[in-house]
Amino acid sequence: MVDAGLLDAIVQGLITGSIIAGGALGLSLIYNIAEVPNFAHGDMITIGAYLALVFNNPAEIPFLPAFGSAPLPAAAIVGVVLAGALGAAYELTIFRKFRQKDADIITMVIVSLGLALVLRNVVLFLVGSKNIRYESASVSNTNFDFLVTGAGMTVRTTQRQAGDVVTTGLWGYPWWLLAGGLILATAVGYGVFRAYRREEGFDTVYLVPPKILGTAVAIATAIVLGALIQLAPQGTDPIVATRIGLSIKHLTIVGVVLAAMFALNVALKTTKFGRAMRATADNMDLAEVRGVDADRVQLLVWVIASMLAALAGVLTGWFATNLTPNMGFTLLLPIFAAVILGGISSPYGAVAGAMIIGVSMDVSVYLLPSHFATYRIAVAFLILIGVLMIKPEGLWGDV
Amino acid sequence: MAVADFLITLVTFIAIYSLFGIGLNLKFGFTGLIDFGHVAYFMVGAYVTVVLTLPADAATYGGIGGFDLPGLFAALGPLGSLFGWVLGVVGGMVAAALVSLAVGVPTLRLREDYLAITALGIATILNTVVKDEDWLFNGPYGISGIHKPLVDVFPLSLGSFTVNMAVFGLLSVAVFAYVAYWLVNRFREAGRTGRIAMAVSVGLVSLWYFVMPAIDGGTVELTKNVLWLFDPTAGPNGGLDYDRFVLILAVGFLAGGYHWVERTINSPYGRVLRAIREDEDVPQALGKETFQYKMQGLMFGSALAGAAGALWAVNIGFVSPDQFASTITFFAFTAVIIGGTANNKGVILGTTVFWAIRNGTRFIDVPSQYSIQLAAARLILIGAILIVILYYRPQGLLGEQDYDIDLPGSATGGSDDV
Amino acid sequence: MSEDSSVAPSPEETILAVEDLEKHFGGIVALDGVDLSVGSGITGLIGPNGAGKTTFFNCLTGFYTPEVGSITFQGADITGSRPAAVAKSGMVRTFQIPRELSEMTVLENLLLAPPDQSGERLSGAWLRGDAFVDDELSVRERALEMAEFFELDHLLDEPAGNLSGGQRKLLELARALLTDPEMVLLDEPLAGVNPTLEEKILDRIHDLEAQGYSFLFVEHDIEMIMNHCDRVIVLHRGEVLTTGTPEEVQTDDRVIEAYLGEVDV
Structure with missing residues (x-):
């Protein structure tokens, strides 16, 4: 029996971080471009989760006939699209009007607070406060045991099937392969970094910053190598051993959020609307002078941000295996922490901030006595306050 | 009750x-x-x-x-x-x-x-x-x-039932008299909309407080409401x-x-x-x-x-x-903004409006299985009021208060002495 | 009006001395080792756009902290002091765009300024002893005098937000003077002001100079600087290009190249 260790806490933290990142992507758009520190964002997440529930598990909603159940991915897509329409409604009926009155940031904060109160209680009104689950296939965890032995590393995968722990895989990597693989992965990553990097200039805009691309390629190479080349076990008598628990669900969540981040980044940097959005973020008045239709940009911001929030809601509901009217609001603080930490102006920053918050939450829970487990969110917050004390404008400022 | x-x-x-x-x-x-x-x-x-x-x-x-x-x-x-x-x-x-x-x-x-x-x-x-x-x-x-x-x-008793009823009853009536006096003064100062709002709300409240009980429960209810400081059931001789x-x-x-x-x-x-x-x-x-x-x-x-x-x-x-959730802060913000930010009288007015909506609706008869819905509906209403007030009347019902530094030495004091 | 024609003020009349001041924003160098000293009277600070004038003001008054260098005001080192501490030490500033407190009345804007009011402390406001009343009465008297001096006395009960642009400039100056300063830093006090008012403001400044106040002011209008300043400092690309009397500066080739050349004098 191998215990879960620091590595597992970090992996769990990355998953928690992905959930937070889903919300942080949308919030950073609203915060940065619409200039609304949106306290309703948590409740927009809740709304998204429940919109998907309508199609996935309508029997749980009192006033709805049980008209059957769509698979979660399909329900999620419909829910996200509907949430986008709601986002348009928030902008058109509320925030546009306040913007036209030149409302200051304090007013915007309180308006969003009012919206938050309305949204949360609409859910409560329609669905009630009971815990509800999505209708989805149950996913079992696979435990990856990493055993470091004198000869190299052995990997053993186990799964719980019908109550029994079953070993589903056993393989290994000798030292030379580990070293070689790491060197190869690093080399590939560095090569991509060098090939991709261009002359630094004011107008250099990378779709993906070379450092991030290089690192991502290196990690991907290592994982692909590890998956493809599985040699014989290198013994099962470990010097050091650690366990990571993973499931398809976790990988899906991380994958979906990273894909959303990448798509948002591409949209911001390559499309006409994306450029208009970035110009508006820099300076709303200047962008208008240059012919950007600010109202359309803001409308799009709210639509996209609401869709991202809904996506985060579905992932949260799926991950936590239950939905409550408060689910989004409890996420609000870590999401704000991630957005401020990451600098409120780039998708990468938001995701990086979310990962820092997520990892520090789960690692601290692992490191501290079990009694402190309820302080996960407090940890996120202490990090934020610590960073703000040193750099009041956020970790990376407005990059 | x-x-x-x-x-x-x-x-x-x-x-x-x-x-x-x-x-x-x-x-x-x-x-x-x-x-x-x-x-x-x-x-x-x-x-x-x-x-x-x-x-x-x-x-x-x-x-x-x-x-x-x-x-x-x-x-x-x-x-x-x-x-x-x-x-x-x-x-x-x-x-x-x-x-x-x-x-x-x-x-x-x-x-x-x-x-x-x-x-x-x-x-x-x-x-x-x-x-x-x-x-x-x-x-x-x-x-x-x-x-x-x-x-x-x-319960505080000052003597016999009659004495208690007389003393606390008189005090109760005195409070009503003071409130009435205060209301009349405010009414004089108020503009047209203010007067209408005051007349309607005072009228409704008195109807509800004095007239309805008299019709429903007869003179006992009415007496209880008028002599509100006096509780006849508290202690042997009644009292406070x-x-x-x-x-x-x-x-x-x-x-x-x-x-x-x-x-x-x-x-x-x-x-x-x-x-x-x-x-x-x-x-x-x-x-x-x-x-x-x-x-x-x-x-x-x-x-x-x-x-x-x-x-x-x-x-x-x-x-x-659990009594100290963040919603309490948001309720207070709502109350302050409804009544008038930077106006202490406005805070009291806003808090009154807020809690009248929040708790006053308990008289609406709904089956108990819908109590969550009723509570949620109140908060939806409050959130909507917050947004509407911020849009149409960002200064709140009363607006920012006036400031006046009371100086014994100066003729009138305040900023209008020039 | 400029009897003082020495190039550098002698040590005893130096009020403000700045040594080797540096300020960066990210990779951009805003101030690159500014060395200067300012004496009594009216000193003009000129320089092309982006020369670092406003950054320099912000460093002097504690709104920015310089990375390198020192600022000495009346013999005391005020480098890195908080804005309030700088103001209390006798150096007060105005803002380039007037920052009247628009929801407060003109009188309240003025009453805010005088230092060490007993009622400004929590204890004073609560206890309201004799000092509270005396201070408030005397502060009011001074505010009224100042309002008269700047011809704002008919506007005392107006919210400051209702003032015209020129009146805001006057209010800003009046407010600064009520803090009992030794030196007033004026950030473009005449920008956007009509000629009549400009004349009025300049008259006031000369009156106040005669009463012993010193001024350091940033201005774009070269003619104005030449006509009204005792000494001129030229800032260019974050460094002091030259200092001297208006005449000396006017004929300096480097100045003409850097600045005057761009402008039709």
């Missing part, structure tokens, strides 16, 4: 939350600090007062204390233990102010939106600490058996019961807090606070240490929230961490 009893409960609530709101108004309305963690000081004030006044051997309590301050002075009679309780309240207020000092040091230098978020976060953390640390204040079990000041004195005392206590605290804040605001000190709210760079450039002012404003506002917490504990008789 007679309408008077319901109203006594409601007005006690309103007085306590108004005091809480006045503390928030000092921070938000006059100094411009968005403290989304205001409820934390309500909680600190409640808990610290309760623990300072709790008997040392309180059953089912496993936290630190109690310190039984009223017991220390019990030898001096009821007034002695009242003094002990007041000391406890002072302790609660000081504790609230000190906690806000600790919170303010890192957060007051931040941008206003970051301040809002970090304040909310810290309040959430403090609530988690109180909930999870059993050794501190008994954790999630809360504290019951709270010391209630002068509770042994009540404890709920009514708590009401008087809460209104007294509110009056004290109100005048204290007014005195602070209508002064050169208040001028600096308002300057900070408008543009902090200006008072700084003129040589005012704005950080100190913001800190003092934060601490003073938190101390008032602490006093409100102490009263809350007495009124409810039980404290637990």
